[in-house]
Amino acid sequence: MLTVSHLTKQIDSKMIYENASFTLPAGTITALIGRNGAGKTTLLKTLVGALEPSRGKVEWNQQSIHHVPSARQHLFLVPDSIGVYRQMTLGELIGFYNAFYPNFERTFIENYCRSLNLDRGRRVTSLSKGQAQLFLLQLAFATNAPVLLLDEPTDGLDRINKRNYLKQLVTLLAERQTAVLIASHQLEELDSLADRIMTIEQHLVKEPQTLEDAKSSMQKWQLAYETVPDFHHNDVHVLSQTGRVVTLIVRSEAGAAYVDKTNPLLRDVLPVQLEDYFLGTFGGDQHV
């Protein structure tokens, strides 16, 4: 299992992310969410050993990813852009990973290319975004790496490619019990996919919690008033107001008590979506 302890990354004196401690259990999907620029991509790159941490460690069964290069064979990162592969052809990319991953299934990825008439001499940059993401996911399958890290995997894919992508991912998870970490802003998608949620709040990486626990840590209320009051509480985030009805998210007992004191005429409890959780967590955050 992949174990991350107190992982911290500073660049010059700037804190990128701090104190990431978590494990990635087999057969589960963990979603990494946070604002743009929160440090998600840097965290993923440190996990696979592409960047050195400032403090802390990443281990696969007690072997350090950063000190034992062969430990990296257990991870595969699909980056958010194919920029790093710019100069390579599909064939070269397959050859490159075949040399690095000992259980690489070359026939598997070659059959995939053949089935889609993808010529191995094609440059990666000649593929559409959807084709490239699907190809890289197949490549990830082929490596047989037990830990798969995905950075914004479905960003910019059309509906059909997105469905194909998620279908393959779910199949991979069910058949191979892969541990998956997805950094994404596609909250609706993560709502039906993720087992656990991990947030980066003001550079601090929080411990993962189950999707259910995350959602039940907040409440979403629709309240009606004679006159809608102004809400000034850190744990109360107003989503919308229409006439005398206000919809808000409350994220603590103190916030709930504060709202109780405003004496609403009516209160409806609405289901908390992952999007609400995101707004409740980051909505009051002025840092962009």
Next chain:
Amino acid sequence: MFTVDPKSSLPIYEQLVAQIIRAVARGLLRSGEQMPSVRELASTLLVNPNTVSRAYQELESRNFIVTMRGKGSFISDLPIEQVKQAAIQPHVQTLCSVADELSISNADLYQLLIQTREDSSC
């Protein structure tokens, strides 16, 4: 045959449990029939396989399905009346809580129920 809605107030696994019970109650799934595998259903619905497993576990603990190791899950042989009741129960629950919210008496609710059924059956 099944659909999930992440916007619903019910967790996805509970939605699946309710829909599978309803499918049995309507005869779309019959006793002895094999359920799709976890992988199959998860990849059709694009949900986490663990969510489907959890729904199957719940159905098994309520005796709606039987899982045989290495063979898969099968619809149990239960009296149809029992399945129908289980299928309508959550809806009755919702109806009752709305009636509570609006302070509608049992007599009025009952009246409304009878009236609605008579109006809808031609």
